[in-house]
Amino acid sequence: MVQVVxxxxxxxxxxxxxxxxxxxxxGNFQVRAVFEAKDEILKAGKFSENExxxxxxxxxDAETERKLVLERLKDKDPLFLEEIVKEIKEFPADNVIRDVIYLREQGYVQEHVEIKTKMVIKKIKGEEKEVEVKEYFYRYQVIESPIEQFFEPxxxxxxxxxxxxxxxxxAICPVNxxxxxxDTLEIDKDACMKCGLCFSVCPKSxxxxxxYKSIKKLDKSLNWSDKIGAYVNTYxxxxxxxxxxxxxxxxGVVTSILEYLLEKKIVDAIVAVQHSKDIWRPEPIIVDDVKDLYKTGGTKYANSPSLKIIDEAKNYENLAFVGVPCMMKAIEKGTLFPSGLPFFNNIKYKIGLFCMESFPYSDLIKLVKDKFDKKIDELTKMNIDKGKFIINLTSGEELKVDLKEVQSYARDNCHFxxxxxxxxxxxxxxxxxxxxxxxxxxxxTKEGEKLFNxxxxxxxxxxxxxxxxxxxxxxxxxxxxxxxxxxxPIDLKQNKMES
Ligand SMILES: Cc1cc2nc3c(=O)[nH]c(=O)nc-3n(C[C@H](O)[C@H](O)[C@H](O)COP(=O)(O)OP(=O)(O)OC[C@H]3O[C@@H](n4cnc5c(N)ncnc54)[C@H](O)[C@@H]3O)c2cc1C
Ligand code: SF4
Ligand code: SF4
Ligand code: SF4
Structure with missing residues (x-):
C-alpha cells in the first residue's frame, strides 16, 4: 500500500x-521554486489551486520537519539510522529515516560507510567452501558548514x-x-522552473x-532477505x-488479482500495458472495465513508460498499478520525497513484476531476426525460462536460444x-x-498479503x-x-550522451 506522508x-x-x-x-529552493511558479503551474492545468x-x-511541513531533525543531530558523532531513530522521538521512526536520507542529498548530512569482511561457509556447486563476505555499515553526521545542494532536472x-x-x-512535473x-527524454528548458521535484522522485537519481531497508526492519512482522527484500510470505x-x-x-496471477480488484470494486481502474498498433510494443493503458483486462495479459519484453499516464488516471479514486521493479521504486520514492503529493494518493496497490532486463523495441525486432530469422509479428509469445530466451510462433513452433546470446540486445540502463x-x-x-x-x-505488505489471500x-x-x-x-x-x-554503481556526473 502506498504510504502517504x-x-x-x-x-x-x-x-x-x-x-x-x-x-x-x-527559504528552501524547492519550496521557493514551487511558490514562485504558482501562475505557471496553474496555467499548465495539472493541479487545481486547492491542490x-x-x-x-x-x-x-516536510522541510520544517527536516530542519528540526537536523537541529537535533547537530554536534553529534556519526550515528546509525537505528540510533538516530532512538534519539529523535518527536517524529515517527520512518519519517526520521527518510528525513536523514533527504538531508544527505541536500548536502546537510554526511554518510560514512564502513566495510567489514567476514568469512562464511557457502555451498558452491554442491561443495562447502569458505568465502569472504563484505558487510556495509552506514552512519550519518551533520556537516559543520553545509552548502545546500540544488537538484538538477x-x-x-x-x-x-x-x-x-x-x-x-x-507525470510529476508541475509545469509539464x-x-x-x-527511448527519449526531453525537457523544455523555457518551461522548467528548476524545482528539482523530478530529481527528488526519480528512481535513478x-x-x-x-x-527502505531500515524502515522495513523496524516492522518485526516482516521477513527480511538481503536478496529479495522485505516480505510477508512467498507462494x-x-x-x-x-x-x-x-x-x-x-x-496468470497478475490478471487474476486485477480481475478481483475490478470485480469487487476495490479499485476503479488499473494501469497496465497492452500491445500498441505495433505488436509486442507495449503501450500503457488505463483499464476500468473487466472486459478490457484480458488484452493486458502476457509479457511484452520491451520497456513501456507506463508511469507517465498516472496523471491521466488522477480522477479515479483508487488505482492499481502494474509494472517492473524500477517503477515500483519510483512510486515509493514519490511518496517519500519531497513530501507526498495529492495525485499519488490514489495508487492503492502496486503489483510488481520480476525483471532481469528489458529491451528497446527496435532491438527486440533485431533480436528476433538475428537469432531466429523470424519477424516479430510471427510471434505468439516470448518467454525467459531456465536460462533460455524462448519464442512461440503462429505456426505452433517453439524456438529457443541461450539467454546469454540475447543479453547484448537489452537496454544498457538495466545494468544499473x-x-x-x-x-x-x-x-x-x-x-x-x-x-x-x-x-x-x-x-x-500486510495489504498485499490480505489481497492475495x-x-x-x-x-x-x-x-x-x-x-x-x-x-x-x-x-x-x-x-x-x-x-x-x-x-x-550509478555515477550521474558521468555524462554518456550528448545534451
Ligand atoms: C520486461 C520484463 C522482464 C521480465 N523478466 C522476468 C525475469 O527475468 N524473470 C521472471 O521470473 N519474470 C520476469 N518477468 C515477469 C514475467 O514475465 C511475468 O510478467 C510474471 O511472471 C507475471 O506472470 P502472470 O502470468 O501472472 O501475468 P499475466 O497475468 O500474464 O499479466 C501480465 C501483466 O504484466 C504487465 N506487463 C506486460 N508487459 C509489461 C511491460 N513491458 N511493462 C510493464 N508491465 C507489463 C501486463 O500489463 C499484465 O498486467 C518480466 C516481465 C517484464 C515485463
Ligand atoms: S523539469 Fe523538473 S525541475 Fe523542471 S519544472 Fe519540471 S519537475 Fe521542476
Ligand atoms: S528514470 Fe524515470 S523518473 Fe528518472 S529520469 Fe528516467 S523517466 Fe524520469
Ligand atoms: S532491469 Fe531495467 S526494466 Fe527491469 S526494473 Fe531494472 S531498470 Fe527497470
Missing part, C-alpha cells in the same frame, strides 16, 4: 523552535545513461516540462535502498480461470538496476522458482508455499542475489 504533527516542539524551522523551510496549496503545505539522469524511461518525472517516450500460484489461461504469461523482484511492490510476481504454468508470488479465497487462484516446491525460493534468492552483485 501525513501532514506532520509538530506536537511537543517549542513554538520558538517550530517558528525558526518553518522560517528556514520556506497547489496542498502540495506547497506538504512541502513546507532529470536530464542529468538521462544523460548519464541510467534512465529507465519509467515516465514518473513527466518533461516529455518521456520509451539517488538511492533510497538504505532508508507459487496459478489462475483457475480458463479465459486468463489463454492470455497469461506464467500463472539491482532489483529483480520488485522490492517496493505490495505483491511481486514472476516465474523464477515456480514450475511452468505457475507464478512465484511475494507478498510484501482474498483472491485465493474467492477461488480465482490456487496456491501453495514457494518453500514447498522445486526449484522454489532457494533459486529465486540465488538469482536475485546475482543481479544485486552484478549491478553497476
Amino acid at each position: 501525513n501532514s506532520n504533527s509538530f506536537k511537543g516542539i517549542s513554538p520558538k523552535n517550530l517558528m525558526e524551522a518553518t522560517y528556514q523551510a520556506s 497547489f496549496y496542498q502540495i506547497l503545505d506538504a512541502m513546507v 532529470v536530464s542529468i539522469v538521462f544523460k548519464a545513461g541510467v534512465c529507465c524511461q519509467c515516465g514518473w518525472c513527466s 516540462a518533461i516529455e518521456v517516450t520509451a 539517488f538511492s533510497i535502498d538504505q532508508a 507459487t500460484a496459478s489462475t483457475t480461470i480458463d479465459e486468463i489461461k489463454e492470455v497469461r504469461q506464467d500463472g 538496476c539491482e532489483d529483480l523482484t520488485s522490492d517496493y511492490a505490495d505483491i511481486s510476481v514472476g516465474s523464477i522458482g515456480s514450475q511452468a504454468g505457475f507464478s512465484s508470488v511475494i507478498t510484501r 482474498d483472491v485465493v479465497r474467492a477461488g480465482l487462484i490456487e496456491t501453495k508455499s514457494l518453500k514447498e516446491v522445486k526449484p522454489g525460493q532457494g533459486l529465486l534468492e540465488r538469482i536475485a542475489g546475482i543481479k544485486r552483485k552484478k549491478c553497476k
Whole structure:
C-alpha cells in the first residue's frame, strides 16, 4: 500500500523552535521554486489551486520537519539510522529515516560507510567452501558548514545513461516540462522552473535502498532477505480461470488479482500495458472495465513508460498499478520525497513484476531476426525460462536460444538496476522458482498479503508455499542475489550522451 506522508504533527516542539524551522523551510529552493511558479503551474492545468496549496503545505511541513531533525543531530558523532531513530522521538521512526536520507542529498548530512569482511561457509556447486563476505555499515553526521545542494532536472539522469524511461518525472512535473517516450527524454528548458521535484522522485537519481531497508526492519512482522527484500510470505500460484489461461504469461496471477480488484470494486481502474498498433510494443493503458483486462495479459519484453499516464488516471479514486521493479521504486520514492503529493494518493496497490532486463523495441525486432530469422509479428509469445530466451510462433513452433546470446540486445540502463523482484511492490510476481504454468508470488505488505489471500479465497487462484516446491525460493534468492552483485554503481556526473 502506498504510504502517504501525513501532514506532520509538530506536537511537543517549542513554538520558538517550530517558528525558526518553518522560517528556514520556506527559504528552501524547492519550496521557493514551487511558490514562485504558482501562475505557471496553474496555467499548465495539472493541479487545481486547492491542490497547489496542498502540495506547497506538504512541502513546507516536510522541510520544517527536516530542519528540526537536523537541529537535533547537530554536534553529534556519526550515528546509525537505528540510533538516530532512538534519539529523535518527536517524529515517527520512518519519517526520521527518510528525513536523514533527504538531508544527505541536500548536502546537510554526511554518510560514512564502513566495510567489514567476514568469512562464511557457502555451498558452491554442491561443495562447502569458505568465502569472504563484505558487510556495509552506514552512519550519518551533520556537516559543520553545509552548502545546500540544488537538484538538477532529470536530464542529468538521462544523460548519464541510467534512465529507465519509467515516465514518473513527466507525470510529476508541475509545469509539464518533461516529455518521456520509451527511448527519449526531453525537457523544455523555457518551461522548467528548476524545482528539482523530478530529481527528488526519480528512481535513478539517488538511492533510497538504505532508508527502505531500515524502515522495513523496524516492522518485526516482516521477513527480511538481503536478496529479495522485505516480505510477508512467498507462494507459487496459478489462475483457475480458463479465459486468463489463454492470455497469461506464467500463472496468470497478475490478471487474476486485477480481475478481483475490478470485480469487487476495490479499485476503479488499473494501469497496465497492452500491445500498441505495433505488436509486442507495449503501450500503457488505463483499464476500468473487466472486459478490457484480458488484452493486458502476457509479457511484452520491451520497456513501456507506463508511469507517465498516472496523471491521466488522477480522477479515479483508487488505482492499481502494474509494472517492473524500477517503477515500483519510483512510486515509493514519490511518496517519500519531497513530501507526498495529492495525485499519488490514489495508487492503492502496486503489483510488481520480476525483471532481469528489458529491451528497446527496435532491438527486440533485431533480436528476433538475428537469432531466429523470424519477424516479430510471427510471434505468439516470448518467454525467459531456465536460462533460455524462448519464442512461440503462429505456426505452433517453439524456438529457443541461450539467454546469454540475447543479453547484448537489452537496454544498457538495466545494468544499473539491482532489483529483480520488485522490492517496493505490495505483491511481486514472476516465474523464477515456480514450475511452468505457475507464478512465484511475494507478498510484501500486510495489504498485499490480505489481497492475495482474498483472491485465493474467492477461488480465482490456487496456491501453495514457494518453500514447498522445486526449484522454489532457494533459486529465486540465488538469482536475485546475482543481479544485486552484478549491478553497476550509478555515477550521474558521468555524462554518456550528448545534451
Ligand atoms: C520486461 C520484463 C522482464 C521480465 N523478466 C522476468 C525475469 O527475468 N524473470 C521472471 O521470473 N519474470 C520476469 N518477468 C515477469 C514475467 O514475465 C511475468 O510478467 C510474471 O511472471 C507475471 O506472470 P502472470 O502470468 O501472472 O501475468 P499475466 O497475468 O500474464 O499479466 C501480465 C501483466 O504484466 C504487465 N506487463 C506486460 N508487459 C509489461 C511491460 N513491458 N511493462 C510493464 N508491465 C507489463 C501486463 O500489463 C499484465 O498486467 C518480466 C516481465 C517484464 C515485463
Ligand atoms: S523518473 Fe524515470 S523517466 Fe524520469 S529520469 Fe528518472 S528514470 Fe528516467
Ligand atoms: S523539469 Fe523538473 S525541475 Fe523542471 S519544472 Fe519540471 S519537475 Fe521542476
Ligand atoms: S532491469 Fe531494472 S531498470 Fe531495467 S526494466 Fe527491469 S526494473 Fe527497470
